[in-house]
Amino acid sequence: MSKFGKKKKDVPAVNTAALPDIVFMLLFFFMVATTMRETTLLIKPPKLPSATEVKKLEHKSLVSTIYVGKAKNTSEGKGDKIQLNDKIASVSDVVNFIYSERDKHDAEEQKAMVTSIKADLKTNVGTISDIKHELRTINALKISYSSGTGDVSNNFK
Amino acid sequence: MAKRDIPEINAGSMADIAFLLLIFFLVTTTMDTDSGVFRKLPEIQPEDLNPPPVKQKNIFEVNINRFDQLLVEDEEVKIGDIRQLAIDFIDNGGGKTADGKACDYCEGNRADDSSDHPSKAIIAVQTAQTTSYGMYISVQNELLAAYTELRNRYAKKYLTGKYKGLSYTDLLNIQKADKENLDVKAALTKIKEAYPEILSDAEPIK
Numbered sequence: 001m002s003k004f005g006k007k008k009k010d011v012p013a014v015n016t017a018a019l020p021d022i023v024f025m026l027l028f029f030f031m032v033a034t035t036m037r038e039t040t041l042l043i044k045p046p047k048l049p050s051a052t053e054v055k056k057l058e059h060k061s062l063v064s065t066i067y068v069g070k071a072k073n074t075s076e077g078k079g080d081k082i083q084l085n086d087k088i089a090s091v092s093d094v095v096n097f098i099y100s101e102r103d104k105h106d107a108e109e110q111k112a113m114v115t116s117i118k119a120d121l122k123t124n125v126g127t128i129s130d131i132k133h134e135l136r137t138i139n140a141l142k143i144s145y146s147s148g149t150g151d152v153s154n155n156f157k
Numbered sequence: 158m159a160k161r162d163i164p165e166i167n168a169g170s171m172a173d174i175a176f177l178l179l180i181f182f183l184v185t186t187t188m189d190t191d192s193g194v195f196r197k198l199p200e201i202q203p204e205d206l207n208p209p210p211v212k213q214k215n216i217f218e219v220n221i222n223r224f225d226q227l228l229v230e231d232e233e234v235k236i237g238d239i240r241q242l243a244i245d246f247i248d249n250g251g252g253k254t255a256d257g258k259a260c261d262y263c264e265g266n267r268a269d270d271s272s273d274h275p276s277k278a279i280i281a282v283q284t285a286q287t288t289s290y291g292m293y294i295s296v297q298n299e300l301l302a303a304y305t306e307l308r309n310r311y312a313k314k315y316l317t318g319k320y321k322g323l324s325y326t327d328l329l330n331i332q333k334a335d336k337e338n339l340d341v342k343a344a345l346t347k348i349k350e351a352y353p354e355i356l357s358d359a360e361p362i363k
Contacts, residue, residue, distance in 0.1 A: 020168070023175040030182035049291045051298040053305060057191040065191075068290075116191055121291035125221075125284045126361050128293070136201050144193035145294055152236065152298050155291035156225055 043069035043083050046120035050150030057144055062112050064101040066094065068119035068127060080127040094134040118146040121155055194297055214270050215277045217246045223285040225292040236295055243303035246271055247278045247352065262311060262351060275352045283359045300356060307352045320344050
């Protein structure tokens with residue numbers, strides 16, 4: 001009879017000794033993948049256009065980004081503003097900005113440098129055209145109109 | 158004296174600490190890989206340079222006015238029509254190149270009032286000062302898409318050897334994975350020569 005009167009066996013506890021290892025693995029992955037945002041936007045975060053013919057920008061360090069949009073702070077005035085590094089600048093400052101970006105790299109890398117224009121959908125083409133003109137004067141000819149992937153019909157009302 | 162056992166450190170809360178850090182990095186991570194529409198700007202030409210004469214029929218004019226309305230070759234169109242119109246124009250092949258070769262791979266109508274050859278077909282985009290950037294990018298995108306479509310078709314039909322039957326987009330992907338591959342480079346150059354990208358931006362009208 002004793003054979004049948006057995007006590008119900010306890011379910012063994014799951015061994016969680018490897019849990020920290022897994023968590024650490026994830027932790028290291030995210031630590032490596034994280035890039036802290038290095039510029040604080042002074043313009044309203046631009047609503048980027050969407051396009052189908054997009055290419056990914058490789059070599060992040062070779063990309064100089066120009067932000068265009070409306071100023072967050074209304075005291076800066078209305079209209080399209082250009083942000084270079086951490087301040088709002090005028091079109092003529094673009095040249096110096098590109099020169100300073102170029103200084104960070106050697107001659108071989110400079111050829112591969114790309115200027116990424118992150119502009120809001122509602123920006124005027126005139127502003128963009130002014131920037132492009134400045135870029136042409138110093139032979140920074142490779143540009144990328146930053147945009148997401150998607151249908152173009154979202155770009156206008 | 159008997160050696161005392163060093164008590165084991167309780168590592169039970171290590172996971173909690175790691176979790177805390179993990180969550181912090183999870184939240185702060187921005188995985189934005191910057192992507193965009195790639196363009197190469199033209200070099201500045203000397204002022205006294207006389208541009209080579211271009212026949213009016215070799216220019217495909219896209220006008221965007223300040224209300225974001227589109228005018229292609231003096232007719233009002235919708236954004237969705239631009240791609241096909243551009244393809245028809247580039248692929249027309251109605252004449253000969255400068256060295257007298259006709260376009261044997263073109264599949265267009267060979268109309269007399271449209272472009273002579275893909276290498277002569279110029280697409281000119283004219284905007285107003287206050288045209289919206291979104292519309293401008295959309296038009297650029299459609300025009301680039303037209304070139305990609307033509308290049309894909311050409312690649313599928315005329316590539317021989319290792320890359321037979323692949324499209325232009327496939328080749329670009331191969332190149333992305335293997336930058337030093339000279340065969341791909343040669344194939345891409347061949348396609349780009351067949352359908353060179355000639356997009357010009359005029360100064361916006363004030």
